[in-house]
Amino acid sequence: MEVSFYFFSIIIISAALRWLPHFIAPHGVGVDHWFWKAYIEEHREKRQFPPSLPQFLLDSHQWYPPVFPMLMERIPKSLFDKNSHFMAIAIDLLRLALLMVAAYLLGGQVNSLIGAGMVYALTPVLISYNVQLNPRGLGALFLDIIVLLLVWLLWHEGMFWGWILVGLVSGLLLLTHKMSTQLFWFLSIVSGLWLQDWRLLMLVPVSIVSALILSKGFYLNVLKAHWDIVSFWNRNWPWLTVHPVRESPVYATPENKTTTKFFKPGLAGLVHRLQYLVGLNPWGWVVFIASLWMYGGDPMHTNLTNEDGWMVQWLGLILLFTLMTTFIPFMRCLGQGYLYNYNAAFPAGLLVAMIWGGLKHDIVVEYLLYGTVLFCILGIGFYLWKLKGSKTLKVDSDMNDALSYLKSLPNGAVMCFPLHWSDVAAYKTQKPVLWGAHGYGFKLVEAVWPRILKPISEIVKQHQIRYLLTYEGYLPENFLKELQIGSLVSFENYRLYILD
DSSP states (O other): OHHHHHHHHHHHHHHHHHHHHHHHOTTOBOSSHHHHHHHHHHHHHHOOSSOOOTTEEEOSBOOOOSHHHHHHHTSOHHHHHHHGGGHHHHHHHHHHHHHHHHHHHHHOSHHHHHHHHHHHHTOHHHHHSTTSOOSHHHHHHHHHHHHHHHHHHTTSTTOHHHHHHHHHHHHHHHTTOHHHHHHHHHHHHHHHHHHTOHHHHTHHHHHHHHHHHHTTTTHHHHHHHHHHHHHHHHHHGGGTTOOTTTTOTTTOOTTTOOOOOSSOOHHHHHHHHHHHHHHSOHHHHHHHHHHHHHHTSOHHHHTOOHHHHHHHHHHHHHHHHHHHHHHSGGGGGGOOGGGGHHHHHHHHHHHIIIIITTTOOOHHHHHHHHHHHHHHHHHHHHHHHHHHHOSSSBOOHHHHHHHHHHHHSOSOEEEESSGGGHHHHHHHHOOOEEEEOSSBOHHHHTTTSSSOOSOHHHHHHHHTEEEEEEETTSSOHHHHTTSOEEEEEEETTEEEEEEO
């Protein structure tokens, strides 16, 4: 009874925290949500796989890993239409439930369940990222299941069927999320070399074969698209998060340069990156340090087990991969490194369950953990405050009015600045947009993102752009002067330019 009470109480607390962004932004929040909604609805209606989404002018093929949208498509239409923005939260809560069950089984005490659950509930990245439809949560869930199975299998010989299950789930992982795939392969290779276990090394080719069988060969297209995005960011990582116009070689001037890029040089850039690395998931770093502190003592005294050591290795390798993809230039093409903090929440929670919940800690560890609770609460509060005032992280009522008006206008292609508005514009206006960067065809988008590399007049003529949606002050004057503007409609700070 006591276990059930704490289990469901933590689930409810977590759900409430993850609902708060939607309370602040009732018209919609999250960059990826609208693309996935369009993908799922198109596939449900046309029964064509992969679906064709011609509204994205700069996409070639929708060669995304298919498991997540196929799963969402099986949800009843009426339920999905009304609650699509809660689906990522539901997957996240399922992952939380798995964590608490595993924590209780491994730790054997209700303290273990509470400790793991509260770590996960208060991880900032799990609140800020799960505001939208996205496959990251499902990919992370599959990876968690794989590692938990390995924890069991490596200390229980002869369970051949367990390795078959690992192979099956690893195939599902590859068919769900590309960054999770990269992390899984990294964990398998490094752990295999570290433990000198050929079975872990074999997980890479086995997962590929499994994905090919499960997808009837479609995974070859996913691999091609995976290489496409990695190659794109290998060329363009220095301009991650830059302003596409103000940092453009065509339009940049000393007066309109910005400092928004993620990989800024010098001490300021280092501090900026560390803020993301630590702020999105303080638990990962603090729990790893606390675990090393505990291992520095007498192992016989602290009763640390092989399972404890595996959890420390699991968390440590995720943090290592996070650092490598952030600070090693040639690895920056593997995604925004700080987002691997998403995967670190699960092993961090398990370590808290096994060390703190298992009463193996000392007063230093206790102070570290309590301090992290406060830090996470402040981080969540900062995110919600930032979301409330943002024009780029959400759709507010004025932007919703602008999109409704744009929908009523004659058909024509739309370009948006910021560019990530393009997905919501395509969905809500049913008009083609100057955007892509989804499944396959990243070379097509390179002329406009992450920096504009051609004069905007050429781009407008090539794609027959008729509308420009932006907000006041975002675009410099030298850019706007090049456009042939017929009329301008304003919605508070939002600007809709109708081009001649």
